[in-house]
Amino acid sequence: MKSFQEMTKEELLEEKKNLEKEYRKYQMRGLQLDMSRGKPSAEQLDLSMGMMDVLHSGEDLSCEDGTDCRNYGVLDGIHEAKVLIGDMIECHPDNIIIYGNSSLNIMYDTISRSMTHGVMGSTPWCKLDKVKFLCPVPGYDRHFAITEHFGIEMINIPMLPTGPDMDMVEELVANDAAVKGIWCVPKYSNPQGITYSDETVRRFARLKPAAKDFRIYWDNAYGVHHLYDIDQDNLVEIFAECKRAGNPDLVYKFCSTSKISFPGSGVAAIATSANNLEDIKKQLVVQTIGYDKVNQLRHVRFFKNIHGMTEHMRKHADILRPKFEMVLNILKEELEDIGAGNWYCPKGGYFICYQALSGCAKEIVLRAKKAGVVMTPAGAPFPYGRDPKDSIIRIAPTYPSIEDLEMAANIFVLCVKIVSIEKLLEE
Amino acid sequence: MKSFQEMTKEELLEEKKNLEKEYRKYQMRGLQLDMSRGKPSAEQLDLSMGMMDVLHSGEDLSCEDGTDCRNYGVLDGIHEAKVLIGDMIECHPDNIIIYGNSSLNIMYDTISRSMTHGVMGSTPWCKLDKVKFLCPVPGYDRHFAITEHFGIEMINIPMLPTGPDMDMVEELVANDAAVKGIWCVPKYSNPQGITYSDETVRRFARLKPAAKDFRIYWDNAYGVHHLYDIDQDNLVEIFAECKRAGNPDLVYKFCSTSKISFPGSGVAAIATSANNLEDIKKQLVVQTIGYDKVNQLRHVRFFKNIHGMTEHMRKHADILRPKFEMVLNILKEELEDIGAGNWYCPKGGYFICYQALSGCAKEIVLRAKKAGVVMTPAGAPFPYGRDPKDSIIRIAPTYPSIEDLEMAANIFVLCVKIVSIEKLLEE
Numbered sequence: 001m002k003s004f005q006e007m008t009k010e011e012l013l014e015e016k017k018n019l020e021k022e023y024r025k026y027q028m029r030g031l032q033l034d035m036s037r038g039k040p041s042a043e044q045l046d047l048s049m050g051m052m053d054v055l056h057s058g059e060d061l062s063c064e065d066g067t068d069c070r071n072y073g074v075l076d077g078i079h080e081a082k083v084l085i086g087d088m089i090e091c092h093p094d095n096i097i098i099y100g101n102s103s104l105n106i107m108y109d110t111i112s113r114s115m116t117h118g119v120m121g122s123t124p125w126c127k128l129d130k131v132k133f134l135c136p137v138p139g140y141d142r143h144f145a146i147t148e149h150f151g152i153e154m155i156n157i158p159m160l161p162t163g164p165d166m167d168m169v170e171e172l173v174a175n176d177a178a179v180k181g182i183w184c185v186p187k188y189s190n191p192q193g194i195t196y197s198d199e200t201v202r203r204f205a206r207l208k209p210a211a212k213d214f215r216i217y218w219d220n221a222y223g224v225h226h227l228y229d230i231d232q233d234n235l236v237e238i239f240a241e242c243k244r245a246g247n248p249d250l251v252y253k254f255c256s257t258s259k260i261s262f263p264g265s266g267v268a269a270i271a272t273s274a275n276n277l278e279d280i281k282k283q284l285v286v287q288t289i290g291y292d293k294v295n296q297l298r299h300v301r302f303f304k305n306i307h308g309m310t311e312h313m314r315k316h317a318d319i320l321r322p323k324f325e326m327v328l329n330i331l332k333e334e335l336e337d338i339g340a341g342n343w344y345c346p347k348g349g350y351f352i353c354y355q356a357l358s359g360c361a362k363e364i365v366l367r368a369k370k371a372g373v374v375m376t377p378a379g380a381p382f383p384y385g386r387d388p389k390d391s392i393i394r395i396a397p398t399y400p401s402i403e404d405l406e407m408a409a410n411i412f413v414l415c416v417k418i419v420s421i422e423k424l425l426e427e
Numbered sequence: 428m429k430s431f432q433e434m435t436k437e438e439l440l441e442e443k444k445n446l447e448k449e450y451r452k453y454q455m456r457g458l459q460l461d462m463s464r465g466k467p468s469a470e471q472l473d474l475s476m477g478m479m480d481v482l483h484s485g486e487d488l489s490c491e492d493g494t495d496c497r498n499y500g501v502l503d504g505i506h507e508a509k510v511l512i513g514d515m516i517e518c519h520p521d522n523i524i525i526y527g528n529s530s531l532n533i534m535y536d537t538i539s540r541s542m543t544h545g546v547m548g549s550t551p552w553c554k555l556d557k558v559k560f561l562c563p564v565p566g567y568d569r570h571f572a573i574t575e576h577f578g579i580e581m582i583n584i585p586m587l588p589t590g591p592d593m594d595m596v597e598e599l600v601a602n603d604a605a606v607k608g609i610w611c612v613p614k615y616s617n618p619q620g621i622t623y624s625d626e627t628v629r630r631f632a633r634l635k636p637a638a639k640d641f642r643i644y645w646d647n648a649y650g651v652h653h654l655y656d657i658d659q660d661n662l663v664e665i666f667a668e669c670k671r672a673g674n675p676d677l678v679y680k681f682c683s684t685s686k687i688s689f690p691g692s693g694v695a696a697i698a699t700s701a702n703n704l705e706d707i708k709k710q711l712v713v714q715t716i717g718y719d720k721v722n723q724l725r726h727v728r729f730f731k732n733i734h735g736m737t738e739h740m741r742k743h744a745d746i747l748r749p750k751f752e753m754v755l756n757i758l759k760e761e762l763e764d765i766g767a768g769n770w771y772c773p774k775g776g777y778f779i780c781y782q783a784l785s786g787c788a789k790e791i792v793l794r795a796k797k798a799g800v801v802m803t804p805a806g807a808p809f810p811y812g813r814d815p816k817d818s819i820i821r822i823a824p825t826y827p828s829i830e831d832l833e834m835a836a837n838i839f840v841l842c843v844k845i846v847s848i849e850k851l852l853e854e
Contacts, residue, residue, distance in 0.1 A: 037499075045497040049484040056483070057476040070472040072464075072690040100527045101719045108714040116542050116553060116577065126543060126553040142716075149713040150543065263499040265721040286576040287535040289569075292528045292719070294692040 003339035004417075004424055016421045019414055023371060026411050031372030033408040038190070038350045039399045040259055040316070047315050048261045054301040061297060069293035075285055076277075081267060081296035087306035089220055089255050090237040091271040097280065100291045103256035103268040107217060108146050110252060110270070113283050114180070115150055119213035120249070120279045125150075125180065134172060134182035136164040138353060138381030138392045140190040143183040143219065147383075154383035157182070159189070161344075163196030166203045177210040181217050187235045188222035191353040191381050191394035193346020195233035205241035207250065215276075216251040222349040223255060224313050227321045233347050239271060248273040257299060259350065260309065260316075267296055323397040327352055327409045334413040340420035341391070352395040353381075354412075360419045361390045367415035373408045430766035431844075431851055443848045446841055450798060453838050458799030460835040465617070465777045466826045467686055467743070474742050475688045481728040488724060496720035502712055503704075508694060508723035514733035516647055516682050517664040518698040524707065527718045530683035530695040534644060535573050537679060537697075540710050541607070542577055546640035547676070547706045552577075552607065561599060561609035563591040565780060565808035565819045567617040570610040570646065574810075581810035584609070586616070588771075590623030593630045604637040608644050614662045615649035618780040618808050618821035620773020622660035632668035634677065642703075643678040649776040651740050652686060654748045660774050666698060675700040684726060686777065687736065687743075694723055750824040754779055754836045761840040767847035768818070779822040780808075781839075787846045788817045794842035800835045 004012065055061060061069045063078040076082075077098025086093040099106050118124045125131045132153045135144055139159075147154055155172065157164045163186065172179050184204075186196040196204075204216055218238055226232045242250045249272075257266035270280070303309045328345055331354070335341065341356040356364055361378035368375050376394040379385040395412070397405055431439065482488060488496045490505045503509075504525025513520040526533050545551045552558045559580045562571055566586075574581055582599065584591045590613065599606050611631075613623040623631075631643055645665055653659045669677045676699075684693035697707070730736045755772055758781070762768065768783040783791055788805035795802050803821040806812040822839070824832055 039499050042495060042498075045495065048497075052482045052484045052486065052488075055479045057479045059479065061479075068469060068472065070475075070689045070692065071469075072466050072685075102715045102717075105715045112539055112543060116539060124553070126551070142713075145713045149710070258499075262497045262721060264717050265497065265719045283576070286569075286572045288529045288532045290529075290691050292692045292722070294689060295719070295722070 001338060003337060004420055005339045009425065012421050012425055016418060019418045019421070023367075023414050023418060026371045026414070029372070031407065031411075033372055033404050033411070034374040034400060035395050035397065035405070035408045035412070036374045036376045037399045038396045040263065041319065041399050041401075043319050044316055044398070045262060047312065048302070051261060051298055051302040055294065055298050061294060063293070063297055067293070069297045072289050074290050074293055075281065075288070077269070077291065078293050078296050078300075080300045084300055084303060084305065084309070085255065085267070085269045086271070088309060089223055089253060089269075089271055091239055091253065095239065095273065095277065096269050096271045097277060097284070098291060098296055099268045099270065101264055101266055101268060103219065103221065103254045103258070104142055106254055106268055106270050107143070107219065109287075110217070111146055111150055111152075113280070114213065117283060119215065120275060122213035128178070130178045131180050132176065132178045134164075134169060134179060135383050136182070136184065137383070138191050138387075138394070139183060140185055140219070141380045141385075143217070144383045147183070156383060156388070159192060159194060161194060163194060163200035166200055170203065170207060173207050173209045173214060175210060179209070180211055180213055181215050183217050183219065185219050185221055186238070187220060187233060188225060188346055188349025190221065190349065191351040191392070192344050193349045193351060193353065194344060195235055198236050201236040201238050201241055205238060205245040205247060205250065207247070214250075218251050218253045220253055220255045222259075224309065225259060225316070225350070226313065226348040227317050227324055228347055229314065229317075231347055239273075249275050252276065260313065261299060261302070265295070267299055320398055323402055323405055324352065326402060326406055327395060327397045330406070330409040330413055335416060338417070340416050350396060350398055352397060354393045354395060354416070356391045356393060356416060357420050357423050358389045358391050360423050361387060361393050363419045363422070364393060364415045367419055368412055371411045371415070373411045375412070428765060430764060431847055432766045436852065439848050439852055443845060446845045446848070450794075450841050450845060453798045453841070456799070458834065458838075460799055460831050460838070461801040461827060462822050462824065462832070462835045462839070463801045463803045464826045465823045467690065468746065468826050468828075471743055471746050471825070472689060474739065475729070478688055478725055478729040482721065482725050488721060490720070490724055494720070496724045499716050501717050501720055502708065502715070504696070504718065505720050505723050505727075507727045511727055511730060511732065511736070512682065512694070512696045513698070515736060516650055516680060516696075516698055518666055518680065522666065522700065522704065523696050523698045524704065524711070525718060525723055526695045526697065528691055528693055528695060530646065530648065530681045530685070531569055533681055533695055533697050534570070534646065536714075537644070538573055538577055538579075540707070541640065544710060546642065547702060549640035555605070557605045558607050559603065559605045561591075561596060561606060562810050563609070563611065564810070565618050565814075565821070566610055567612055567646070568807045568812075570644070571810045574610070579607075582606075583810060583815070586619060586621060588621060590621060590627035593627055597630065597634060600634050600636045600641060602637060606636070607638055607640055608642050610644050610646065612646050612648055613665070614647060614660060615652060615773055615776025617648065617776065618778040618819070619771050620776045620778060620780065621771060622662055625663050628663040628665050628668055632665060632672040632674060632677065634674070641677075645678050645680045647680055647682045649686075650682060651736065652743070652777070653740065653775040654744050654751055655774055656741065656744075658774055666700075676702050679703065687740065688726060688729070692722070694726055747825055750829055750832055751779065753829060753833055754822060754824045757833070757836040757840055762843060765844070767843050777823060777825055779824060781820040781822060781843070783818045783820060783843060784847050784850050785816045785818050787843075787850050788814060788820050790846045790849070791820060791842045794846055795839055798838045798842070800838045802839070
């Protein structure tokens with residue numbers, strides 16, 4: 001098949017006519033499909049229902065050191081939960097604080113604390129004229145929402161197939177003391193599914209920040225969220241790498257079991273250096289008496305250990321793999337080589353990212369909506385919701401049934417084609 | 428019996444000698460007793476073990492409106508939890524946000540948000556030269572820790588048998604725009620067990636703050652924590668009273684089920700006006716995707732409704748009543764009319780507060796410790812840990828067994844007597 005670029009104007013018009021006929025057929029069906037939500041499906045949630053049974057009323061709710069998990073106490077999490085989460089994110093239990101149900105909440109609190117109290121004795125950010133964050137794009141909209149909420153200036157950093165553009169990161173971090181952090185989703189990134197290369201991680205660990213209170217905000221949201229047993233991405237563990245490089249305090253690692261057990265009812269954690277932990281706990285001890293230890297215990301009793309969790313993630317993968325493969329196949333069959341954009345084939349995570357022709361993303365999302373398919377708003381994966389090229393569209397294949405997903409994907413590629421032709425005809 | 432003040436120096440010395448003999452006997456037993464912790468006992472926690480069974484794997488975890496509680500969504504809490512908590516604190520479900528496990532955390536977040544973002548459009552407190560809070564004393568140390576953490580100046584307000592000294596509150600609130608809030612535990616207050624009188628609540632609702640962003644921080648921690656079925660304190664519901672007075676935005680009400688179900692594994696909530704809720708949600712939507720709905724559902728399924736909760740609280744009362752009565756009896760038998768201090772007889776809550784002779788509290792707590800009885804540090808119920816009269820001692824009778832408690836109380840009264848005599852001999 002010819003690419004759109006190779007077609008004559010007449011051929012494009014003819015193709016558009018045919019595509020629109022097909023599009024109208026879908027429209028007339030009054031569909032209501034949704035590819036916008038990075039949520040597990042009900043089938044995935046069913047995998048964790050056993051968690052509801054492990055702590056019945058006949059069970060002793062004490063943890064290994066004898067602490068009664070039902071009562072007050074233990075600010076930073078029960079030890080066995082630290083071991084489990086530590087294995088999950090490849091960090092020592094002593095470097096971990098287990099929080100409540102949301103890693104996003106930990107990140108918010110981390111920024112909020114830095115605003116009011118600084119980082120390890122630095123000037124509170126609210127007392128500074130300007131605070132900046134580096135934002136690899138496309139990225140996770142809720143990260144950007146936090147920094148925007150606190151009036152932090154966000155600087156776009158292009159994502160490369162190896163991760164963020166490290167030349168740019170190194171230069172900005174080294175030369176601008178107002179740069180206090182960078183948002184990273186280093187494995188199966190949201191939305192592209194890119195895993196940072198070994199070199200990228202090593203360069204991160206060796207940053208020479210102008211600001212002493214610069215930290216890497218390493219949101220390892222999809223650390224164990226592989227689609228395949230063998231063909232998995234590998235991510236160099238950054239905290240060990242930072243220690244090796246003599247920068248042990250440089251990174252905060254965030255994680256949760258939201259897409260492992262139940263979103264909203266999982267456990268979340270931070271892993272970082274002893275110095276950072278001490279700084280955090282000064283505030284934490286004022287903020288709370290402690291998090292939900294019963295739920296921590298529930299997770300430990302259910303997964304038992306990292307091997308149990310790995311087995312569990314295989315079951316998630318069995319549900320997700322066909323969905324990802326189906327969407328990727330449709331993209332390949334319908335859009336490969338026609339010159340209407342490109343995409344990555346992620347080996348894990350929750351998203352597929354379509355990069356349309358410049359100036360087409362909003363229109364494609366609108367077109368899809370008019371045929372009954374809800375997509376993540378174009379622009380959402382960018383600071384301030386502004387995609388400078390208007391080309392990135394996030395596809396979330398996890399939540400719909402495979403039948404709905406197939407139809408939604410077919411409508412999506414149709415919209416991509418129509419809008420791309422319109423764009424090319426304009427030029 | 429003569430009071431200490433009526434005794435001659437010789438009589439006091441003789442009495443002291445006898446008391447010290449008794450004290451040394453206790454010392455030699457190498458006891459380890461603890462009256463410091465405002466924690467439920469294991470027996471109380473057992474009351475809620477049924478909560479572990481209501482959501483088994485065969486159960487549908489959807490709430491009434493069909494929302495799957497296992498997945499993301501619902502920022503402000505499931506409706507049926509709002510109804511339950513609403514009934515518990517006498518507010519409409521629409522005025523409630525259900526949070527995570529800790530009301531302290533909500534209070535912290537409320538102050539933190541005011542620091543960085545102000546209150547309903549006011550100047551963020553971190554941009555102001557001076558922010559002040561009124562602190563009824565004695566009060567809850569963790570309240571004061573929050574305001575201290577944020578560098579907020581704390582002003583002591585004496586507690587009267589009717590609640591805080593409202594003349595002083597009214598004057599400070601009306602004339603000082605730096606005064607942004609007041610910490611209140613209005614029912615069975617920590618540590619005295621005082622319930623604010625109807626007039627006190629009505630005067631609170633009619634405050635005329637100089638600062639538009641002044642709020643009453645109404646920590647209704649012991650709202651349903653009665654010791655008796657009939658002989659209960661009644662607290663006028665402040666939010667309705669504020670509306671009636673034309674000040675609907677004046678109050679934030681905080682509560683949790685920490686001492687109803689499980690401390691650390693309960694649900695916490697705020698109740699306030701629509702305007703305040705809107706202001707809060709602007710931040711909340713950035714901070715989190717949502718709290719633990721499964722745990723909210725677990726609470727609703729276990730308690731069913733407010734009547735179930737009331738029944739449940741009766742069972743707590745049956746465990747707590749003998750402990751409170753025993754300690755109060757020992758105080759009465761040993762300390763009444765001897766001129767060594769006084770105390771309230773609370774009808775609910777978690778504490779008994781002993782007001783010793785001025786300058787004696789630290790020494791009594793130290794004496795108790797040397798005989799193996801841990802008490803809350805003297806000064807703790809005051810801002811900056813400073814009791815200006817060094818006279819207030821918080822007794823927490825809930826956690827120890829009744830046998831341990833009896834021994835601890837006997838040692839305590841002995842310490843009170845010895846230290847009081849020493850004080851009187853000094854003078």
